[in-house]
Amino acid sequence: MSAFDLHGRRALVTGGAQGLGQGMAEALAAAGAAVVIGDVNDELGRETAQLIGKTGATTGFVHLDVTDESSWAAAVTATVAELGGLDVLVNNAGVEITSLVVDIDPRDLRRMLEVNVVGTALGMKHGLRAMRPGGEAGAGGAIVNVSSVAATIAFPGIAGYSGTKSAVDRMTRIAAAEAGRLGYGVRVNCIYPGLVPTAMGMQLAVDCAELGLFESPEAAVGAVVGLTPSGRLGEVADMADAVVFLASDAARFVNGTGLSVDGGMGS
Template sequence: MGRVSGKVALVTGAASGIGRACAERLAAEGATVILTDLQDEAGAAVVEAIGAASGSARYLHQDVTDEAGWAQVIASIAAQEGRLDILVNNAGIGLGGSVIEMSLADFRRQMAVNVEGVFLGVKHAIPLMRKSGDGGSIINMSSVAGLKGAASLAGYCASKGAVRLFTKAVALECAAAQDRIRVNSVHPGIIETPIWDTIIGTGGPGANAGPQRAATLDAMANVAAALGHKGQPGDIADGVLWLASEESRYVTGAELVIDGGLTLR
Protein backbone atom coordinates (compact mmCIF):
# COMPACT_ATOMS: atom_id res chain seq x y z
CA MET A 1 0.00 0.00 0.00
CA GLY A 2 0.99 3.63 -0.44
CA ARG A 3 2.84 3.24 -3.74
CA VAL A 4 1.77 6.77 -4.80
CA SER A 5 1.21 8.19 -1.33
CA GLY A 6 1.24 12.00 -1.21
CA LYS A 7 0.95 12.39 -4.96
CA VAL A 8 -1.78 14.30 -6.81
CA ALA A 9 -3.26 12.58 -9.85
CA LEU A 10 -5.59 13.77 -12.61
CA VAL A 11 -7.54 11.09 -14.49
CA THR A 12 -9.71 12.02 -17.45
CA GLY A 13 -12.68 9.96 -18.57
CA ALA A 14 -12.83 8.58 -15.03
CA ALA A 15 -16.57 8.05 -14.62
CA SER A 16 -16.48 4.50 -15.96
CA GLY A 17 -14.37 1.70 -17.40
CA ILE A 18 -10.60 1.97 -17.39
CA GLY A 19 -10.63 5.56 -16.12
CA ARG A 20 -12.68 4.62 -13.07
CA ALA A 21 -10.43 1.64 -12.33
CA CYS A 22 -7.34 3.86 -12.59
CA ALA A 23 -8.81 6.50 -10.29
CA GLU A 24 -9.81 3.93 -7.70
CA ARG A 25 -6.45 2.14 -7.81
CA LEU A 26 -4.42 5.36 -7.50
CA ALA A 27 -6.58 6.54 -4.61
CA ALA A 28 -6.26 3.18 -2.87
CA GLU A 29 -2.48 3.54 -3.10
CA GLY A 30 -2.48 6.95 -1.44
CA ALA A 31 -2.89 9.52 -4.21
CA THR A 32 -5.28 12.44 -4.09
CA VAL A 33 -7.26 11.97 -7.30
CA ILE A 34 -9.06 14.55 -9.41
CA LEU A 35 -11.52 12.79 -11.73
CA THR A 36 -12.94 14.45 -14.82
CA ASP A 37 -15.62 13.38 -17.26
CA LEU A 38 -18.79 14.51 -19.01
CA GLN A 39 -20.92 12.06 -17.01
CA ASP A 40 -21.40 14.07 -13.83
CA GLU A 41 -23.67 11.66 -11.96
CA ALA A 42 -21.41 8.69 -12.64
CA GLY A 43 -18.33 10.75 -11.75
CA ALA A 44 -19.85 11.73 -8.42
CA ALA A 45 -20.57 8.06 -7.73
CA VAL A 46 -16.90 7.20 -8.26
CA VAL A 47 -15.85 9.91 -5.81
CA GLU A 48 -18.34 8.55 -3.28
CA ALA A 49 -16.98 5.01 -3.73
CA ILE A 50 -13.40 6.21 -3.28
CA GLY A 51 -14.38 8.11 -0.15
CA ALA A 52 -16.15 5.05 1.26
CA ALA A 53 -12.87 3.18 0.82
CA SER A 54 -11.04 5.92 2.77
CA GLY A 55 -9.51 7.46 -0.34
CA SER A 56 -9.28 11.10 -1.36
CA ALA A 57 -10.92 12.28 -4.58
CA ARG A 58 -12.99 15.03 -6.15
CA TYR A 59 -14.78 15.39 -9.46
CA LEU A 60 -14.74 18.11 -12.13
CA HIS A 61 -16.86 18.30 -15.26
CA GLN A 62 -14.62 18.40 -18.33
CA ASP A 63 -14.77 18.18 -22.10
CA VAL A 64 -11.18 17.24 -23.00
CA THR A 65 -11.50 18.88 -26.43
CA ASP A 66 -12.05 22.31 -24.83
CA GLU A 67 -8.78 24.14 -24.20
CA ALA A 68 -10.36 26.74 -21.92
CA GLY A 69 -11.78 23.87 -19.88
CA TRP A 70 -8.31 22.35 -19.53
CA ALA A 71 -6.95 25.65 -18.25
CA GLN A 72 -9.74 25.76 -15.66
CA VAL A 73 -9.10 22.20 -14.49
CA ILE A 74 -5.37 22.80 -14.05
CA ALA A 75 -6.03 26.13 -12.30
CA SER A 76 -8.38 24.37 -9.90
CA ILE A 77 -5.73 21.78 -9.08
CA ALA A 78 -3.08 24.48 -8.60
CA ALA A 79 -5.35 26.39 -6.24
CA GLN A 80 -6.64 23.44 -4.21
CA GLU A 81 -3.91 20.79 -4.27
CA GLY A 82 -0.98 23.03 -5.16
CA ARG A 83 0.77 20.48 -7.36
CA LEU A 84 0.27 17.76 -9.97
CA ASP A 85 2.35 14.59 -10.05
CA ILE A 86 0.38 12.19 -12.28
CA LEU A 87 -1.70 12.73 -15.40
CA VAL A 88 -3.67 9.85 -16.90
CA ASN A 89 -4.97 10.96 -20.30
CA ASN A 90 -7.64 8.30 -20.50
CA ALA A 91 -10.71 9.96 -22.05
CA GLY A 92 -11.49 8.52 -25.45
CA ILE A 93 -14.18 7.34 -27.84
CA GLY A 94 -14.30 4.47 -30.31
CA LEU A 95 -16.18 4.70 -33.59
CA GLY A 96 -16.22 1.63 -35.82
CA GLY A 97 -17.37 1.13 -39.39
CA SER A 98 -16.04 1.11 -42.92
CA VAL A 99 -13.70 3.94 -43.82
CA ILE A 100 -15.78 4.71 -46.91
CA GLU A 101 -18.90 5.09 -44.79
CA MET A 102 -17.46 7.10 -41.91
CA SER A 103 -18.38 10.77 -42.07
CA LEU A 104 -15.70 13.42 -41.88
CA ALA A 105 -17.50 14.83 -38.86
CA ASP A 106 -17.17 11.52 -36.98
CA PHE A 107 -13.53 11.13 -38.01
CA ARG A 108 -12.77 14.63 -36.74
CA ARG A 109 -14.72 14.09 -33.51
CA GLN A 110 -12.76 10.93 -32.75
CA MET A 111 -9.46 12.66 -33.46
CA ALA A 112 -10.52 15.62 -31.30
CA VAL A 113 -11.24 13.48 -28.26
CA ASN A 114 -8.53 10.85 -28.65
CA VAL A 115 -5.66 12.99 -29.93
CA GLU A 116 -6.37 16.66 -29.27
CA GLY A 117 -7.56 15.81 -25.77
CA VAL A 118 -4.22 14.14 -25.04
CA PHE A 119 -2.29 17.05 -26.57
CA LEU A 120 -4.18 19.59 -24.46
CA GLY A 121 -3.70 17.56 -21.30
CA VAL A 122 0.05 17.37 -21.82
CA LYS A 123 0.30 21.02 -22.81
CA HIS A 124 -1.49 22.31 -19.73
CA ALA A 125 -0.29 19.78 -17.16
CA ILE A 126 3.45 19.97 -17.72
CA PRO A 127 3.90 23.55 -16.43
CA LEU A 128 2.20 22.68 -13.12
CA MET A 129 4.18 19.45 -12.84
CA ARG A 130 7.40 21.37 -13.35
CA LYS A 131 6.64 23.87 -10.57
CA SER A 132 7.19 21.36 -7.78
CA GLY A 133 10.59 20.32 -9.11
CA ASP A 134 9.80 16.72 -8.25
CA GLY A 135 9.04 15.57 -11.77
CA GLY A 136 5.96 13.57 -12.64
CA SER A 137 4.42 10.82 -14.71
CA ILE A 138 2.19 11.30 -17.76
CA ILE A 139 0.35 8.20 -18.93
CA ASN A 140 -1.44 8.39 -22.28
CA MET A 141 -4.04 5.74 -23.04
CA SER A 142 -3.47 4.35 -26.53
CA SER A 143 -4.55 0.87 -27.63
CA VAL A 144 -3.37 -2.23 -29.45
CA ALA A 145 -5.13 -0.44 -32.32
CA GLY A 146 -2.25 2.04 -32.13
CA LEU A 147 0.20 -0.78 -32.81
CA LYS A 148 -1.53 -2.76 -35.55
CA GLY A 149 -4.32 -2.18 -38.03
CA ALA A 150 -7.85 -3.47 -37.65
CA ALA A 151 -10.54 -3.74 -40.31
CA SER A 152 -13.41 -1.29 -39.80
CA LEU A 153 -11.39 0.66 -37.23
CA ALA A 154 -9.29 2.88 -39.50
CA GLY A 155 -10.22 6.12 -37.76
CA TYR A 156 -9.71 4.66 -34.30
CA CYS A 157 -6.37 3.16 -35.32
CA ALA A 158 -5.27 6.52 -36.71
CA SER A 159 -6.08 8.26 -33.45
CA LYS A 160 -4.41 5.71 -31.20
CA GLY A 161 -1.34 5.50 -33.44
CA ALA A 162 -1.04 9.26 -33.12
CA VAL A 163 -1.13 9.00 -29.32
CA ARG A 164 1.68 6.43 -29.44
CA LEU A 165 4.14 8.62 -31.35
CA PHE A 166 3.04 11.85 -29.68
CA THR A 167 3.92 10.19 -26.36
CA LYS A 168 7.44 9.35 -27.54
CA ALA A 169 8.06 12.86 -28.84
CA VAL A 170 6.94 14.47 -25.58
CA ALA A 171 9.04 11.98 -23.60
CA LEU A 172 12.10 13.18 -25.52
CA GLU A 173 11.16 16.81 -24.98
CA CYS A 174 10.81 16.34 -21.24
CA ALA A 175 14.04 14.37 -21.05
CA ALA A 176 15.86 17.16 -22.89
CA ALA A 177 14.43 19.68 -20.43
CA GLN A 178 15.64 17.49 -17.53
CA ASP A 179 12.36 18.13 -15.75
CA ARG A 180 12.08 14.54 -14.42
CA ILE A 181 8.71 14.09 -16.11
CA ARG A 182 8.30 10.65 -17.64
CA VAL A 183 5.81 10.10 -20.48
CA ASN A 184 4.56 6.65 -21.47
CA SER A 185 1.67 5.07 -23.33
CA VAL A 186 -0.54 2.13 -22.36
CA HIS A 187 -2.00 -0.21 -24.98
CA PRO A 188 -5.00 -2.22 -23.80
CA GLY A 189 -6.33 -5.15 -25.77
CA ILE A 190 -9.86 -6.50 -25.43
CA ILE A 191 -10.94 -5.06 -22.08
CA GLU A 192 -14.58 -5.11 -21.05
CA THR A 193 -15.54 -1.43 -20.99
CA PRO A 194 -18.37 0.73 -22.40
CA ILE A 195 -16.17 2.04 -25.25
CA TRP A 196 -16.83 -1.24 -27.07
CA ASP A 197 -20.55 -0.50 -27.35
CA THR A 198 -20.09 2.04 -30.13
CA ILE A 199 -17.45 -0.12 -31.84
CA ILE A 200 -19.34 -3.42 -31.93
CA GLY A 201 -22.87 -2.02 -31.83
CA THR A 202 -24.03 -3.30 -28.44
CA GLY A 203 -25.35 0.04 -27.18
CA GLY A 204 -24.87 3.77 -26.97
CA PRO A 205 -21.91 5.48 -25.28
CA GLY A 206 -21.79 4.61 -21.60
CA ALA A 207 -24.83 2.34 -21.81
CA ASN A 208 -25.12 -0.82 -19.79
CA ALA A 209 -25.02 -3.38 -22.57
CA GLY A 210 -24.97 -6.29 -20.14
CA PRO A 211 -24.69 -9.88 -21.41
CA GLN A 212 -24.58 -8.94 -25.09
CA ARG A 213 -21.37 -6.95 -24.77
CA ALA A 214 -19.82 -9.54 -22.48
CA ALA A 215 -20.63 -12.44 -24.81
CA THR A 216 -19.34 -10.61 -27.87
CA LEU A 217 -16.06 -9.68 -26.20
CA ASP A 218 -15.65 -13.20 -24.84
CA ALA A 219 -15.93 -14.59 -28.37
CA MET A 220 -13.51 -11.99 -29.77
CA ALA A 221 -10.91 -12.58 -27.07
CA ASN A 222 -11.16 -16.34 -27.37
CA VAL A 223 -10.00 -16.02 -30.97
CA ALA A 224 -7.68 -13.01 -30.83
CA ALA A 225 -5.94 -13.11 -27.44
CA ALA A 226 -3.28 -15.75 -26.83
CA LEU A 227 -4.55 -16.17 -23.25
CA GLY A 228 -8.02 -16.85 -24.64
CA HIS A 229 -10.06 -14.44 -22.56
CA LYS A 230 -10.84 -10.73 -22.24
CA GLY A 231 -9.32 -8.43 -19.67
CA GLN A 232 -10.90 -6.22 -17.03
CA PRO A 233 -10.34 -2.50 -16.31
CA GLY A 234 -8.34 -3.42 -13.22
CA ASP A 235 -5.76 -5.15 -15.40
CA ILE A 236 -5.02 -1.81 -17.05
CA ALA A 237 -5.15 0.09 -13.76
CA ASP A 238 -2.39 -2.14 -12.40
CA GLY A 239 -0.12 -1.10 -15.27
CA VAL A 240 -1.04 2.57 -14.87
CA LEU A 241 -0.24 2.40 -11.16
CA TRP A 242 3.20 1.01 -11.93
CA LEU A 243 3.92 3.77 -14.45
CA ALA A 244 2.66 6.38 -11.96
CA SER A 245 4.86 5.08 -9.15
CA GLU A 246 8.57 5.44 -8.52
CA GLU A 247 8.94 1.76 -9.41
CA SER A 248 9.07 2.85 -13.07
CA ARG A 249 11.41 5.80 -12.50
CA TYR A 250 13.73 4.66 -15.31
CA VAL A 251 10.94 4.20 -17.87
CA THR A 252 9.97 6.87 -20.39
CA GLY A 253 8.77 6.82 -23.98
CA ALA A 254 7.74 3.20 -23.54
CA GLU A 255 4.69 1.26 -24.72
CA LEU A 256 3.10 -0.84 -21.99
CA VAL A 257 1.06 -3.46 -23.86
CA ILE A 258 -1.61 -5.18 -21.74
CA ASP A 259 -3.49 -7.35 -24.19
CA GLY A 260 -3.45 -11.00 -23.17
CA GLY A 261 -1.09 -11.70 -26.07
CA LEU A 262 -3.36 -10.24 -28.77
CA THR A 263 -0.49 -8.52 -30.58
CA LEU A 264 1.48 -11.77 -30.70
CA ARG A 265 -0.81 -12.98 -33.48
Protein backbone atom coordinates in the same frame (compact mmCIF):
# COMPACT_ATOMS: atom_id res chain seq x y z
CA MET B 1 7.84 0.90 1.58
CA SER B 2 6.70 -0.65 -1.70
CA ALA B 3 7.87 0.96 -4.94
CA PHE B 4 4.20 0.91 -5.97
CA ASP B 5 3.17 3.05 -2.98
CA LEU B 6 1.67 6.33 -4.17
CA HIS B 7 1.07 8.02 -0.82
CA GLY B 8 1.77 11.71 -1.17
CA ARG B 9 1.10 11.73 -4.93
CA ARG B 10 -1.64 13.88 -6.44
CA ALA B 11 -3.38 12.60 -9.60
CA LEU B 12 -5.85 13.81 -12.23
CA VAL B 13 -7.66 11.17 -14.31
CA THR B 14 -9.58 12.24 -17.40
CA GLY B 15 -12.71 10.35 -18.37
CA GLY B 16 -12.63 9.05 -14.81
CA ALA B 17 -16.38 8.95 -14.21
CA GLN B 18 -16.86 5.43 -15.55
CA GLY B 19 -15.30 2.47 -17.34
CA LEU B 20 -11.53 2.21 -17.53
CA GLY B 21 -11.07 5.71 -16.14
CA GLN B 22 -13.04 4.91 -13.01
CA GLY B 23 -11.01 1.76 -12.48
CA MET B 24 -7.77 3.68 -12.91
CA ALA B 25 -8.86 6.35 -10.43
CA GLU B 26 -9.86 3.68 -7.91
CA ALA B 27 -6.54 1.85 -8.31
CA LEU B 28 -4.50 5.03 -7.88
CA ALA B 29 -6.46 5.88 -4.75
CA ALA B 30 -6.02 2.34 -3.40
CA ALA B 31 -2.26 2.75 -3.88
CA GLY B 32 -2.38 5.87 -1.73
CA ALA B 33 -2.73 8.74 -4.20
CA ALA B 34 -5.13 11.64 -3.84
CA VAL B 35 -7.23 11.66 -6.99
CA VAL B 36 -9.32 14.21 -8.86
CA ILE B 37 -11.64 12.92 -11.55
CA GLY B 38 -12.02 15.07 -14.65
CA ASP B 39 -15.02 14.40 -16.88
CA VAL B 40 -17.76 16.09 -18.92
CA ASN B 41 -20.38 14.06 -17.04
CA ASP B 42 -20.67 16.13 -13.88
CA GLU B 43 -23.27 14.02 -12.08
CA LEU B 44 -21.59 10.68 -12.69
CA GLY B 45 -18.14 12.15 -12.03
CA ARG B 46 -19.16 13.47 -8.64
CA GLU B 47 -20.78 10.15 -7.77
CA THR B 48 -17.60 8.27 -8.64
CA ALA B 49 -15.48 10.68 -6.61
CA GLN B 50 -17.78 10.24 -3.63
CA LEU B 51 -17.63 6.47 -4.02
CA ILE B 52 -13.84 6.51 -3.97
CA GLY B 53 -13.87 8.93 -1.06
CA LYS B 54 -15.80 6.42 1.03
CA THR B 55 -12.66 4.26 1.08
CA GLY B 56 -10.87 7.01 2.99
CA ALA B 57 -9.00 8.34 -0.02
CA THR B 58 -8.74 12.05 -0.77
CA THR B 59 -10.77 12.67 -3.92
CA GLY B 60 -12.47 15.40 -5.87
CA PHE B 61 -14.16 16.16 -9.16
CA VAL B 62 -13.61 18.84 -11.78
CA HIS B 63 -15.55 19.44 -14.97
CA LEU B 64 -13.21 18.80 -17.88
CA ASP B 65 -13.88 18.88 -21.61
CA VAL B 66 -10.57 17.56 -22.92
CA THR B 67 -11.13 19.17 -26.34
CA ASP B 68 -11.24 22.66 -24.83
CA GLU B 69 -8.04 24.46 -23.88
CA SER B 70 -9.63 26.76 -21.32
CA SER B 71 -11.27 23.76 -19.66
CA TRP B 72 -7.88 22.10 -19.33
CA ALA B 73 -6.28 25.20 -17.83
CA ALA B 74 -9.08 25.52 -15.29
CA ALA B 75 -9.06 21.81 -14.42
CA VAL B 76 -5.33 21.69 -13.77
CA THR B 77 -5.44 24.87 -11.66
CA ALA B 78 -8.38 23.48 -9.67
CA THR B 79 -6.63 20.14 -9.12
CA VAL B 80 -3.44 21.79 -7.89
CA ALA B 81 -5.44 24.03 -5.57
CA GLU B 82 -7.54 21.18 -4.18
CA LEU B 83 -4.77 18.61 -3.75
CA GLY B 84 -1.81 20.90 -3.19
CA GLY B 85 0.01 19.77 -6.30
CA LEU B 86 -0.07 17.49 -9.34
CA ASP B 87 2.26 14.51 -9.74
CA VAL B 88 0.30 12.14 -11.99
CA LEU B 89 -1.85 12.82 -15.03
CA VAL B 90 -3.76 10.00 -16.74
CA ASN B 91 -5.06 10.96 -20.18
CA ASN B 92 -7.76 8.33 -20.46
CA ALA B 93 -10.73 10.14 -22.03
CA GLY B 94 -11.49 8.74 -25.47
CA VAL B 95 -14.22 7.85 -27.95
CA GLU B 96 -14.57 5.09 -30.54
CA ILE B 97 -16.93 5.28 -33.52
CA THR B 98 -16.97 2.12 -35.62
CA SER B 99 -17.11 2.34 -39.41
CA LEU B 100 -15.97 0.63 -42.56
CA VAL B 101 -13.37 2.70 -44.41
CA VAL B 102 -15.74 3.04 -47.37
CA ASP B 103 -18.37 4.58 -45.08
CA ILE B 104 -16.28 6.89 -42.89
CA ASP B 105 -18.19 10.00 -41.88
CA PRO B 106 -15.86 13.02 -41.62
CA ARG B 107 -17.84 14.25 -38.62
CA ASP B 108 -17.18 11.01 -36.73
CA LEU B 109 -13.52 11.09 -37.66
CA ARG B 110 -13.18 14.69 -36.51
CA ARG B 111 -14.89 13.80 -33.22
CA MET B 112 -12.36 11.04 -32.54
CA LEU B 113 -9.50 13.33 -33.53
CA GLU B 114 -10.77 16.05 -31.20
CA VAL B 115 -11.11 13.81 -28.15
CA ASN B 116 -8.40 11.20 -28.67
CA VAL B 117 -5.67 13.28 -30.29
CA VAL B 118 -6.32 16.93 -29.44
CA GLY B 119 -7.55 16.01 -25.96
CA THR B 120 -4.44 14.00 -25.20
CA ALA B 121 -2.14 16.65 -26.66
CA LEU B 122 -3.74 19.39 -24.58
CA GLY B 123 -3.51 17.17 -21.51
CA MET B 124 0.20 16.69 -22.00
CA LYS B 125 0.64 20.41 -22.67
CA HIS B 126 -1.02 21.53 -19.47
CA GLY B 127 0.27 18.63 -17.42
CA LEU B 128 3.87 19.32 -18.41
CA ARG B 129 3.46 23.05 -17.82
CA ALA B 130 2.13 22.42 -14.33
CA MET B 131 4.67 19.75 -13.35
CA ARG B 132 7.85 21.27 -14.79
CA PRO B 133 10.12 23.51 -12.67
CA GLY B 134 8.38 26.83 -12.10
CA GLY B 135 4.94 25.40 -12.91
CA GLU B 136 1.86 25.45 -10.69
CA ALA B 137 2.96 22.17 -9.12
CA GLY B 138 6.62 22.23 -10.12
CA ALA B 139 7.76 18.90 -8.66
CA GLY B 140 7.93 16.73 -11.78
CA GLY B 141 5.89 13.58 -12.08
CA ALA B 142 4.44 11.09 -14.52
CA ILE B 143 1.98 11.29 -17.40
CA VAL B 144 0.25 8.13 -18.58
CA ASN B 145 -1.63 8.28 -21.87
CA VAL B 146 -4.13 5.63 -22.88
CA SER B 147 -3.55 4.40 -26.42
CA SER B 148 -4.98 1.04 -27.52
CA VAL B 149 -4.08 -2.33 -28.97
CA ALA B 150 -5.83 -0.81 -32.00
CA ALA B 151 -2.62 1.15 -32.57
CA THR B 152 -0.68 -2.09 -33.07
CA ILE B 153 -3.04 -4.37 -35.04
CA ALA B 154 -5.26 -4.23 -38.12
CA PHE B 155 -8.74 -5.06 -36.83
CA PRO B 156 -11.70 -4.35 -39.14
CA GLY B 157 -14.12 -1.55 -38.43
CA ILE B 158 -11.82 0.73 -36.46
CA ALA B 159 -9.61 2.49 -39.00
CA GLY B 160 -10.31 5.97 -37.66
CA TYR B 161 -9.96 4.93 -34.04
CA SER B 162 -6.74 3.05 -34.81
CA GLY B 163 -5.32 6.13 -36.48
CA THR B 164 -6.05 8.33 -33.47
CA LYS B 165 -4.58 5.84 -31.02
CA SER B 166 -1.47 5.47 -33.17
CA ALA B 167 -1.13 9.24 -32.89
CA VAL B 168 -1.29 8.98 -29.09
CA ASP B 169 1.66 6.58 -29.20
CA ARG B 170 3.80 8.91 -31.31
CA MET B 171 2.91 12.00 -29.27
CA THR B 172 3.78 10.15 -26.07
CA ARG B 173 7.30 9.38 -27.24
CA ILE B 174 7.96 12.89 -28.50
CA ALA B 175 6.65 14.46 -25.30
CA ALA B 176 8.95 12.22 -23.26
CA ALA B 177 11.93 13.21 -25.40
CA GLU B 178 11.17 16.92 -25.06
CA ALA B 179 10.53 16.69 -21.33
CA GLY B 180 13.82 14.90 -20.81
CA ARG B 181 15.84 17.26 -22.96
CA LEU B 182 14.36 20.32 -21.24
CA GLY B 183 14.78 18.96 -17.71
CA TYR B 184 11.12 18.87 -16.75
CA GLY B 185 11.48 15.83 -14.49
CA VAL B 186 8.33 14.28 -16.00
CA ARG B 187 8.13 10.77 -17.43
CA VAL B 188 5.63 10.26 -20.25
CA ASN B 189 4.41 6.78 -21.19
CA CYS B 190 1.32 5.15 -22.63
CA ILE B 191 -0.49 1.85 -22.35
CA TYR B 192 -2.11 -0.24 -25.08
CA PRO B 193 -5.22 -1.78 -23.52
CA GLY B 194 -6.76 -4.83 -25.13
CA LEU B 195 -10.52 -5.18 -25.48
CA VAL B 196 -12.26 -4.82 -22.11
CA PRO B 197 -15.99 -5.60 -21.72
CA THR B 198 -16.96 -2.08 -20.68
CA ALA B 199 -19.92 -0.37 -22.33
CA MET B 200 -17.56 1.08 -24.95
CA GLY B 201 -15.86 -2.25 -25.61
CA MET B 202 -19.09 -4.17 -25.98
CA GLN B 203 -20.58 -1.52 -28.26
CA LEU B 204 -17.65 -2.13 -30.60
CA ALA B 205 -18.58 -5.81 -30.81
CA VAL B 206 -22.22 -4.92 -31.56
CA ASP B 207 -21.18 -2.39 -34.19
CA CYS B 208 -18.84 -4.83 -35.94
CA ALA B 209 -21.66 -7.37 -36.19
CA GLU B 210 -24.08 -4.76 -37.54
CA LEU B 211 -21.52 -3.84 -40.21
CA GLY B 212 -21.49 -7.47 -41.36
CA LEU B 213 -17.90 -8.07 -40.29
CA PHE B 214 -18.93 -10.85 -37.89
CA GLU B 215 -22.01 -13.03 -37.58
CA SER B 216 -22.80 -11.69 -34.11
CA PRO B 217 -21.34 -9.61 -31.28
CA GLU B 218 -20.35 -12.89 -29.62
CA ALA B 219 -18.46 -13.89 -32.75
CA ALA B 220 -16.63 -10.54 -32.72
CA VAL B 221 -15.62 -11.06 -29.10
CA GLY B 222 -14.58 -14.63 -29.94
CA ALA B 223 -12.34 -13.33 -32.72
CA VAL B 224 -10.59 -11.02 -30.27
CA VAL B 225 -10.10 -13.83 -27.76
CA GLY B 226 -8.83 -16.06 -30.55
CA LEU B 227 -6.15 -13.49 -31.37
CA THR B 228 -5.11 -13.20 -27.72
CA PRO B 229 -2.51 -15.68 -26.40
CA SER B 230 -3.83 -15.24 -22.86
CA GLY B 231 -7.17 -16.55 -24.09
CA ARG B 232 -9.48 -13.97 -22.55
CA LEU B 233 -10.63 -10.40 -22.71
CA GLY B 234 -8.93 -7.81 -20.57
CA GLU B 235 -10.32 -6.64 -17.25
CA VAL B 236 -10.50 -3.10 -15.94
CA ALA B 237 -8.10 -4.09 -13.15
CA ASP B 238 -5.51 -5.23 -15.71
CA MET B 239 -5.38 -1.74 -17.20
CA ALA B 240 -5.64 0.06 -13.87
CA ASP B 241 -2.72 -1.86 -12.38
CA ALA B 242 -0.56 -0.96 -15.39
CA VAL B 243 -1.34 2.73 -14.82
CA VAL B 244 -0.37 2.43 -11.14
CA PHE B 245 2.90 0.83 -12.19
CA LEU B 246 3.77 3.58 -14.68
CA ALA B 247 2.83 6.27 -12.15
CA SER B 248 4.97 4.71 -9.42
CA ASP B 249 8.66 4.63 -8.56
CA ALA B 250 8.71 1.02 -9.77
CA ALA B 251 8.71 2.57 -13.26
CA ARG B 252 11.25 5.27 -12.42
CA PHE B 253 13.43 4.33 -15.45
CA VAL B 254 10.53 3.63 -17.81
CA ASN B 255 10.06 6.60 -20.10
CA GLY B 256 8.84 7.33 -23.61
CA THR B 257 7.43 3.90 -24.23
CA GLY B 258 4.18 2.02 -24.72
CA LEU B 259 3.20 -0.83 -22.42
CA SER B 260 1.04 -3.52 -24.03
CA VAL B 261 -1.70 -4.69 -21.67
CA ASP B 262 -3.47 -6.82 -24.24
CA GLY B 263 -2.77 -10.44 -23.29
CA GLY B 264 -0.38 -10.68 -26.24
CA MET B 265 -2.94 -9.72 -28.90
CA GLY B 266 -0.71 -7.08 -30.43
CA SER B 267 2.50 -9.13 -30.35
